[in-house]
Amino acid sequence: MTAAGYDIECDLLVVGGGINGAGIARDAAGRGLCVVLCEKDDLASHTSSASTKLIHGGLRYLEYYEFSLVRKALIEREVLLRAAPHIMRPLRFVMPHAPGQRPALLIRAGLFLYDFLAKRELLPGSSGVRLGCHVAGRPLKPEFSRGFVYSDGWVDDARLVVLNAMDACMHGAAVKTRTACTALRREGDRWYATLLGADGKQSVVRARSVVNAAGPWTASLLGQALPQRRSQHLRLIKGSHIVVKRIFEHDYAYIFQNRDGRIVFAIPYEQDYTLIGTTDLDYKGDPNQVAIDAEEVSYLCELVSQYFTAPVRPEDVVWTYSGVRPLVEDEAQDAKAVTRDYRLELDSNGDGGAPLLSIFGGKITTYRKLAEEAVDLLCKALGNRHPAWTAKACLPGGDLYGDTPQNCAVLRYGEWRDELLQQYRWLPRELVARYARAYGTRIHTLLAGRVKLEDMGAQLEPGLYAAEVDYLRRYEWAVTADDILWRRSKLGLHLPPGAGARLAEWLALHPAQA
Incomplete structure (x- = not known):
């Protein structure tokens, strides 16, 4: 530590190396801010590598009237595809339909809205499909003779986080993995953060502002920094996935409806496998120890077995993963109905105080927009006039046909x-x-x-x-x-x-x- 009482000075300290933290660090560094990002484990080692790997508007969110969220996500869908076409790709989804499910007219109306809430340049629209003469119908039970087809996108979620961190680094940010923020205090117009590396060495960062992007640990970090402040509550939702040997030979994905109102995806994965998920369960345990349980495995196997001719059994599972999604607490009683939108909570302790911006909720598809809005707030507080830039920029490796997204x-x-x-x-x-x-x-x-x-x-x-x-x-x-x-x-x-x-x-x- 220097005689001044700190080792590193920066404009912005970002705590959390998931998709939101990495996205904010990238945006802020590209606007000329001096940025330090710290992550207690590896990049994307928790929630951000445990998604369903989709860049999507969220078709089922229409059922909960979240039209603003769906539109925002649909716009971002094509922005992201253009920015990183190597780790993302368009994907067509088949939704089989049977009596007793949501009415076909309602689904068709929802898909029509899904197609037209935002401009599409890359992805084809939805349509009805006769599964008896379609390649996607072959693995399905014969009672599923009709359905719908629509478009979304696939993403390598963990690599998306890494690419954002790389771009932040290329713009001058310091990225410190396996480095925990163990103490955070505000003194006037500066924050002082104690960082502990995996080697046991401590350092102190003096920052003009802090972003709390700690995911499931956001409330804990906020309580540490502002013990007297009542903050937005998080609702932790566990989502689990299973991977089995490839069930079907084509490149379509499936979206299946269950009697309990949930939907589950079956997606072509890593050439030889099928990815199935996700569950939605309230979670009260340690986010570091989250894991799938036998009941979840059975639930996913039984649900997809209602559709596929060849049943999927727990013994067929070759890999599983689980994550805890830190969603904004709302009035929803059912975990699947909790909003996937985000909220940004800025605390500056009055005029002139060093700002602390906490991130609540969000989904991987809207991470770039979340980061843009977050950095807009911080730039205003810090007197930085550089405009937003990431909507027109490729991520590292994405410049296949030039420096700008194409x-x-x-x-x-x-x-x-x-x-x-x-x-x-x-x-x-x-x-x-x-x-x-x-x-x-x-x-x-x-x-x-x-x-x-x-x-x-x-x-x-x-x-x-x-x-x-x-x-x-x-x-x-x-x-x-x-x-x-x-x-x-x-x-x-x-x-x-x-x-x-x-x-x-x-x-x-x-x-x-x-």
Whole structure:
């Protein structure tokens, strides 16, 4: 610590390395603010890597009259697709219909509204479908003869967080993972935050403002910073997913209706699998220890088995994950009805006090808009006049056809990938295709100076070379085997048993280069 009583000085300290924190850090750094982001674990290690992996307007939110939220999300859907076409892609959803469900006319009216609440340039509209003569009807039970088809998008959620953190770093932000904020106090026009790193070293940050983007821990951090302030309450909702071997061979996803009013998705996942989820349950436990239970597994298996000819059983599950969504507390009694919109709570302790902005609620689709609104508030408080910029900017690796987001980057992604397959034909085709999806144009940084397979270093596991691990450690804050196999990639699903332990041993024997 310096004689002044702090080690680092900045305009903005962001606490929380999920999608909201990373998005705010990116936006603020791009407006010229000096930004520090701290995250107690790895980036996207909690809620932001436990989503259903969808960029969507939220069709079912129309049922709760959340038209403003749906419109906002529908607009953002195409903004995000253009900004990161490598980690996102359009996806068509099939909704089978049967007697006893929501009336077909009501669903059709909802889809009509869904199509026209916001302008579409990339995604086709909805339509009815006769499942008996449609490829998506083949895995379904014969009683589901009719349904609907509509569009949304898919996203690699954990990589979306990392790309936002990378862009923040490229604009000058300091990103500190595995660094907890253990104390936070305001003294006049400055905040003093004590940070504790994984190595046990403490540092003090003096900041003109703080963003509390701690997700499920937002209320706890706010109570620490402002113990006398009554704040907006959070309602913690557990959402769990299961992954099974691929149930169907086509590229459509399904949205299934249940008798209890909930909906569940079945989505093509990682080429060889189907992702099924999610549940919605109030959660009172430790967010660090959230996990699926047997009842949730049975619920998801039983629901999709009502639709698919081949039943899905608990013993078919090859992987599960759960997350705690920190939603805004409202009057809804049922967890599935709790609003997915966000609220921003700004406290400046009167005129001239250092502002603290706390983030409540939100969903991954609207993270960029949330960040823009949050930084607008902070810039006003801090006297920064730089305008919003992220709506017209690519995320790292997303500049397939130029520096600004383009429709063609989404519509012609396959052509761009095929050019890479030719450029790097000395690598296995499936490896180049995976790199293209994960890294976009950053593939050229990963492969810089390499012209033959031997240049990739040791093959640590099938399809995982030392060169990629080095890249992830250097540019993406990867430290552990889980960071690499489950958040930066989903290789953990594809590798043989023991891969995590073997990789952890290799990492310990080969320290990352500074």
